[in-house]
Amino acid sequence: MKKLTLLALFTASLMNMASAENSEKTTEQAQAPELFFSVIDDSSKVGRRLEKNEYSVSNQHLRLCWAVTNLPISASNQVTETFNAPAKAQFTSPNSRTIVSKDKKVHQIISTTATKADNMIDKCWKFGKTDPLGQYQFTLKVNDLVFPTMEFKLVK
Numbered sequence: 001m002k003k004l005t006l007l008a009l010f011t012a013s014l015m016n017m018a019s020a021e022n023s024e025k026t027t028e029q030a031q032a033p034e035l036f037f038s039v040i041d042d043s044s045k046v047g048r049r050l051e052k053n054e055y056s057v058s059n060q061h062l063r064l065c066w067a068v069t070n071l072p073i074s075a076s077n078q079v080t081e082t083f084n085a086p087a088k089a090q091f092t093s094p095n096s097r098t099i100v101s102k103d104k105k106v107h108q109i110i111s112t113t114a115t116k117a118d119n120m121i122d123k124c125w126k127f128g129k130t131d132p133l134g135q136y137q138f139t140l141k142v143n144d145l146v147f148p149t150m151e152f153k154l155v156k
Contacts, residue, residue, distance in 0.1 A: 031070040035140060035147040040065045040124070053152040057129050064152055067122035068142055074115045080141040081109045081123070086134030091125075127154055 039054065040047040043061035055062050071077070083091055088104040096111040113121050121142065133154045140147045 033068050033070045033142070033145055035066060035068050037066045037138070037150045039063070039152065053150070055127055055152055055154050056156065057127050057131060057133070057154055058156055063124040063126055065122065065124040066140060067120055068140070069120045071115045071119050071121060071142065073117070073119060076112050077115060077121060077142055079111050079113055079121065082139040083107045084137040085132055086136065087132035089132055
């Protein structure tokens with residue numbers, strides 16, 4: 001059950017979305033780090049953000065992606081992704097340390113990553129037919145900054 005897939009398509013799609021939203025803000029405003037979280041369909045050249053955070057495990061073109069923009073450039077950001085699954089699950093990510101609850105429903109994936117030149121970090125996950133269906137919660141922490149919990153749903 002490998003779920004990690006970094007996508008250039010997502011980054012391009014997300015940067016277009018983020019830059020459109022950020023262009024509405026004045027340059028006088030200090031821009032705080034911002035989390036973008038979405039299910040992305042990568043069946044075309046540019047990933048398309050879906051309206052609902054609903055992920056069909058039977059659609060091989062979907063990815064669950066997040067990105068944080070407006071981060072200070074840093075060679076080392078500690079990233080903690082916490083997934084709360086509806087049933088026993090398994091998450092794997094290369095170059096990461098995973099802490100799993102006794103019931104195997106809560107997974108903390110801890111990694112270190114550098115901020116990209118565009119002041120952003122991002123990651124995408126892929127789910128499969130063996131992953132438990134239902135409502136998931138996702139919390140992201142980058143260094144000392146904890147973002148609000150997001151939700152998504154895995155469906156057939």
